[in-house]
């Protein structure tokens with residue numbers, strides 16, 4: 001009998017597929033939020049629905065940058081996933097988050113506060129940004145949210 005794919009693999013593959021829906025010019029990131037092997041929310045990075053589509057409005061120059069040279073208009077993938085869940089009255093306590101890129105420090109604070117207990121990520125935000133350390137990952141592990149690279 002063929003071996004079944006793990007839920008971790010299935011959810012990470014879904015996060016990867018979702019990333020490709022992002023309209024962002026530079027980074028495309030996907031997120032899947034799960035609880036007890038069920039999906040409770042999904043997200044990808046981009047400005048709030050009904051506002052901007054960066055790739056269509058600024059196809060050549062890219063969208064306005066913030067001080068860290070990130071899109072100044074976009075919500076991050078994990079912010080979108082968490083906001084949707086909270087907006088719809090779901091409880092995130094004990095949930096697991098799958099990300100194609102490790103969380104920035106600002107998202108790490110939100111992840112911690114929302115009650116998510118475990119985070120898997122595919123690529124390192126620090127490597128992508130050329131930063132010395134993955135401060136979001138360090139923050140989560142320091143304060144009891146397991147955050148690991150998925151290999």
Ligand SMILES: [Zn+2]
Nearest residue numbers: 024054063071
């Ligand atoms: Zn943008």
Ligand SMILES: [Zn+2]
Nearest residue numbers: 076103104107
């Ligand atoms: Zn972030």
